[in-house]
Amino acid sequence: MTASPRKVRKVRVPGLPLPGGLAAKAEDQLAALAEAALVDAAPVSVLLLRDGELPVGLLGLRVAPEARGVRVEALSDAAHPGTVPVQAAPFAEDWALEVSLDSAVWLGRREAFAHGPVAADVLAVPEAATLDGDALTAVVRLWRPAGAGHGTWWRDYGVSGTVAVASREVAVAPGEAAVGGGLVARGGRSDPLAALAQGQVKAYGSGGRRRVAVVGGGAAADARWPVRSR
Amino acid sequence: MLLLTLLACTCRDDPALTAELAAARAEAEAVPAAPRGDGWSPDVVLHLSAQLTDRLLTRGLGDLPPIEQEVVLGRGVVLKPHLAVTRLTVDGPGAGPTCVVGTAAIGGTVDVDASVLTGAVPVEATATVEVALA
Numbered sequence: 001m002t003a004s005p006r007k008v009r010k011v012r013v014p015g016l017p018l019p020g021g022l023a024a025k026a027e028d029q030l031a032a033l034a035e036a037a038l039v040d041a042a043p044v045s046v047l048l049l050r051d052g053e054l055p056v057g058l059l060g061l062r063v064a065p066e067a068r069g070v071r072v073e074a075l076s077d078a079a080h081p082g083t084v085p086v087q088a089a090p091f092a093e094d095w096a097l098e099v100s101l102d103s104a105v106w107l108g109r110r111e112a113f114a115h116g117p118v119a120a121d122v123l124a125v126p127e128a129a130t131l132d133g134d135a136l137t138a139v140v141r142l143w144r145p146a147g148a149g150h151g152t153w154w155r156d157y158g159v160s161g162t163v164a165v166a167s168r169e170v171a172v173a174p175g176e177a178a179v180g181g182g183l184v185a186r187g188g189r190s191d192p193l194a195a196l197a198q199g200q201v202k203a204y205g206s207g208g209r210r211r212v213a214v215v216g217g218g219a220a221a222d223a224r225w226p227v228r229s230r
Numbered sequence: 231m232l233l234l235t236l237l238a239c240t241c242r243d244d245p246a247l248t249a250e251l252a253a254a255r256a257e258a259e260a261v262p263a264a265p266r267g268d269g270w271s272p273d274v275v276l277h278l279s280a281q282l283t284d285r286l287l288t289r290g291l292g293d294l295p296p297i298e299q300e301v302v303l304g305r306g307v308v309l310k311p312h313l314a315v316t317r318l319t320v321d322g323p324g325a326g327p328t329c330v331v332g333t334a335a336i337g338g339t340v341d342v343d344a345s346v347l348t349g350a351v352p353v354e355a356t357a358t359v360e361v362a363l364a
Contacts, residue, residue, distance in 0.1 A: 002364050003290050006329065009358035016340065017347055022303055029301040030311060034336060034357055037297040038315070043364065046290035047278075059264040060272070063363040065323040065330045068280035070363060073272035079260045081273040094282040100273035109258035125254070143251055152247040 001063055001072065002043035008035035047072075056107055078106040105129050105138075121145065127156060136161045284319050287332065287361065291315040296338070306345050313338035313353065324360045334359045 011031035016023050060075035075081060082102030108126040118124045123143040130137050138161070143154045278286070292315055301309040317335040324331040336355040342348065 001286075003287055004362045004364070005291065005359050006324075006326075006362050007360040008334075009360070011336070011355050011357045013340075013353055013355045015351065015353065017342065017351060018303075018307065018344070022305065022307060025303055026301065026309060029303065029309070030297075030313075030340075030355065031357065033299050033301060033311065034297050034313070034355075037299070038291070038294060038359065041294045044290040044293055046286040056274075057261065058274075059262065060270050062268065063328055065320075065328070065363070066277060068320045068322060069283045070278045070320075070330070072276040072278070074274040074276070075265065075270050076273050077261045078273065079258055079262065081262070083271040084273055084275045086272065086275065094279050096277045098275045098277070103273040106258065109254075113255045113258055125258075143254075145251055146244075146248040152244045152251070154247065154251070 001045070001047040001070075003046050004043040005035075005038035005041070008038060076103050076107065078103040079110065080106050101129050101131060117145075131163065134163050136163050280320060283330075284317075284332075287318040287320065288315070291318055291334065291361075297336070308343040310341040310343070311338065311353070312340070313355065318359065318361075324362075326362060328363045329360055330363065331358065331360050333357070 008031055011027050011034055013023070013027050013030060016026055018026060057077035058074050059077050060073075062073050064071050064073065071086070073086065078100075080102065082100030084098045084100050105126050105128060112123060112125040116123065121144060123145065125141045125143060127139040127141045129139070138159045140157050140159050141154050142157060144152055146152045294315065297311050297313040299311070301311070303309060313336050315334050316337040318332045319334075320330045320332040322331060323329065334357045336353075336357055338353055339350040340353050341350050
């Protein structure tokens with residue numbers, strides 16, 4: 001984000017040891033000087049979002065004033081991006097980041113395919129997610145791709161967990177994993193590893209908090225990644 | 231024999247499922263074309279508080295070159311300022327869609343060269359500044 005001064009409307013310089021007429025003239029001259037110096041200067045960088053360190057690609061980025069602060073709006077390169085309502089969000093911290101859950105799921109799907117099998121040749125691909133407060137409910141589809149020697153199948157699992165900010169990271173701590181609640185399995189007849197797969201989901205969750213996004217914390221000036229300021 | 235038949239069934243790859251997986255992967259990996267113009271809705275929004283915005287702008291504008299051009303006022307009075315933006319407080323949106331208006335504190339010294347006074351005078355000036363963000 002860059003800032004470019006556009007206009008200096010008035011300058012008050014109390015304390016100049018000059019007669020009234022000259023002091024007013026000095027203020028006018030200094031205002032003109034300040035405007036020339038500030039407006040003619042190259043835009044200054046005030047917040048740097050490093051492309052290479054962002055967890056997602058951005059297709060759009062713009063800045064808008066918001067009350068007395070600023071709002072940075074971005075469009076990720078998720079295959080099917082959701083939306084975040086453009087409205088002032090009350091928050092007590094220096095900054096707040098809102099991410100569409102739909103976009104997060106699609107970005108997670110891309111990451112899951114890029115990551116490859118988590119164990120036993122099984123891919124774990126997020127299909128859907130909902131948030132209620134800090135409670136996360138997600139559907140993860142376990143895929144057994146062709147060529148693994150045990151047939152092709154997929155099965156959906158419901159995963160519940162919590163979302164929390166810890167050590168400047170947004171982290172998901174999955175809890176339970178279960179098939180049911182109207183979830184679907186396909187290729188069930190050739191699903192001899194279903195029990196193992198369910199165990200894998202639990203291992204996937206219990207192996208520690210899984211980072212899904214990093215937002216830094218406190219003042220953006222102190223954030224490590226992906227938000228940096230200069 | 232029955233066991234062998236069952237194993238053959240369970241271990242067989244299903245072409246339809248393989249195609250379904252390939253389609254799911256292709257869909258997830260697809261990157262939409264970048265939108266033209268501003269007719270897009272954000273899926274990520276970063277809100278910066280007033281206090282943080284003030285700090286970021288203060289730091290950014292503080293890096294600008296100092297204001298040092300000589301001013302000739304007449305009657306033998308010449309001013310040589312050494313001023314820089316020391317603080318910017320955003321007051322609200324500006325005239326443009328990406329503009330904010332703020333009050334800048336400009337500090338430093340002004341060398342005054344006049345018949346009755348010569349020397350550096352500390353100055354704390356304030357200015358109303360409109361800043362365009364991009």
